[in-house]
Amino acid sequence: MTKISKGASSPASSRRATRKPAAGRRRIIPAPARLTPIVFDGPVRGVVVADPRSEPVLADFKSDGLAETPGEHAAAIDVMNIARSAYMGAFPRQRLGVLKSPADEPVGFILVRMMGAGDDYTHLRGPSVVNAPYISALGRLDAFTNHRLADGLPVGAALLRLGHDMIELEADGRPFPPVCARHFPDNRRSARAFDGAGYLNFPKEWTGRQSQDIRWRPASPPAPPLDRSAYIPPEALPEGPRPITIARPMLRYISGGRGNSRCPCGSGRKFKKCCGR
Numbered sequence: 001m002t003k004i005s006k007g008a009s010s011p012a013s014s015r016r017a018t019r020k021p022a023a024g025r026r027r028i029i030p031a032p033a034r035l036t037p038i039v040f041d042g043p044v045r046g047v048v049v050a051d052p053r054s055e056p057v058l059a060d061f062k063s064d065g066l067a068e069t070p071g072e073h074a075a076a077i078d079v080m081n082i083a084r085s086a087y088m089g090a091f092p093r094q095r096l097g098v099l100k101s102p103a104d105e106p107v108g109f110i111l112v113r114m115m116g117a118g119d120d121y122t123h124l125r126g127p128s129v130v131n132a133p134y135i136s137a138l139g140r141l142d143a144f145t146n147h148r149l150a151d152g153l154p155v156g157a158a159l160l161r162l163g164h165d166m167i168e169l170e171a172d173g174r175p176f177p178p179v180c181a182r183h184f185p186d187n188r189r190s191a192r193a194f195d196g197a198g199y200l201n202f203p204k205e206w207t208g209r210q211s212q213d214i215r216w217r218p219a220s221p222p223a224p225p226l227d228r229s230a231y232i233p234p235e236a237l238p239e240g241p242r243p244i245t246i247a248r249p250m251l252r253y254i255s256g257g258r259g260n261s262r263c264p265c266g267s268g269r270k271f272k273k274c275c276g277r
Helices: 012-019 054-062 070-087 154-172 188-196
Strands: 042-051 094-099 106-115 134-140 179-183 198-204 212-215
Touching: 042 154, 054 070, 070 106, 094 154, 094 188, 106 154, 106 212, 134 154, 154 179, 154 188, 179 188, 188 198
Parallel strands: 134 179
Antiparallel strands: 042 094, 094 106, 106 134, 179 212, 198 212
16 A cells, blocks of 8 residues: 655646646637737728628638637637628628728628617617617638728728728618627727727626627717728629618617716717606
């Protein structure tokens, strides 16, 4: 019988100490120092795609190379799955936009549902984004993670701008509607893009969502055009039938103790005298 001296570890405890992580789990390793930004040597171009199969990059979309947080990793997995589904034609009622580099290479994509997010979820408080145009997904390829437009705009912000351009084309002269989206709270890349585009943030703790924050851009004129030396917007929607329409946006709030604060819908009135009634 082997004796174990006091203070020494047993063979069983040594095996436990060196046990490998459970299979199937991915350890999120913080990314190294920020990469040096690379500026495109010409204007990028926004394209509204009529046939998703004309963009084979969607079938093997890679967008999780530099995820820094669990939320960014989960969002990247969702984006890759949505890209593959879009390539297979799973979203015929949504507009698909692709950002092209000066060399006509796909940089990323954005998917917009013009009829809104639908009523597939409810909130305890906060905005009900039923009919406002809804940004289903946006993502850029890993190869363009650290790229910037000629005016310094990040790729994520340019993709969001492409989505707004598609909504403006769909509105066809009508006032620019509110726009909604949602993302994981620790998805910092998406948060920066939406903050820069003027989106309000409704945290999941306030709205009662289980996992995601809600983003809402009140009805307001679109942002001024970007310099065409950095970004060329789409000129028109693809020809053919247009089954997609923008319904009258419906935004409802349930009072949550914010009566005298300004209403988040952007009207400028008090909450209790606007959407809180």
